[in-house]
């Protein structure tokens with residue numbers, strides 16, 4: 258793959274279909290996934306809990322400082338208490354502990370929502386939607402992840418309303434966008450393209466990031482498979498995409514080359530279809 262081919266339509270190859278078939282077996286095993294989920298949840302729960310205990314101590318320290326305002330006769334005395342308690346350090350550490358805890362809870366939310374997707378909860382409603390609305394709101398959510406690293410190039414065509422579960426398709430957009438941003442080490446380009454093809458629309462995210470080797474490519478849809486350091490990846494993004502797209506009877510193609518970049522493209526039926534088993 259080279260940069261020139263990034264925006265061009267490509268045909269479906271047998272290799273990608275095989276990847277789907279191989280991994281659909283793994284996806285189907287909810288029981289197996291549940292064990293992994295319990296394990297994955299344990300880590301953020303552990304550090305969020307320990308952060309809460311440290312923050313509780315800091316809050317008591319801050320209360321001591323504030324209470325001194327009432328009991329002391331001079332501002333100097335309040336300042337001395339503040340210094341003794343090492344307010345400057347506590348202030349910074351509180352912020353760090355808080356943002357780490359928010360990250361931990363977000364990780365838990367991701368995992369729980371993945372679990373929800375994998376269990377056959379069909380409470381979510383199909384609607385006829387403008388995919389660009391969802392895409393734009395998703396882009397604003399992930400903007401912070403992308404803006405310092407990548408220029409976003411949009412090659413959009415006119416799309417009809419598409420019958421889908423919009424929150425789920427947004428989640429697919431998000432996972433592909435975040436992965437593309439992660440794949441770019443310094444700065445790069447993420448190209449988003451759309452097209453109508455017969456009774457389907459397709460959406461593509463192409464990046465000129467690090468790319469993947471064959472061994473990585475063959476495992477990307479596996480739940481908890483990640484090449485990212487702990488804390489950066491749950492390994493659930495593409496597994497979630499897979500399960501969502503399967504429910505929509507959509508297909509995904511992926512092409513990647515080490516050092517050149519990666520292109521994910523999914524084909525979504527315009528009208529709701531019952532997924533093939």
Ligand SMILES: Nc1ncnc2c1ncn2[C@@H]1O[C@H](COP(=O)(O)OP(=O)(O)O)[C@@H](O)[C@H]1O
Nearest residue numbers: 436437440483484485490491492493494495519
């Ligand atoms: N655009 C991409 N470029 C390079 N590698 C990718 C890309 N998207 C996914 N991958 C690979 O697939 C793995 C699994 O992706 P994903 O399921 O989203 O989990 P996570 O992002 O948490 O690692 C990643 O760790 C990475 O190795």
Ligand SMILES: [Mg+2]
Nearest residue numbers: 432436494495
């Ligand atoms: Mg991911």
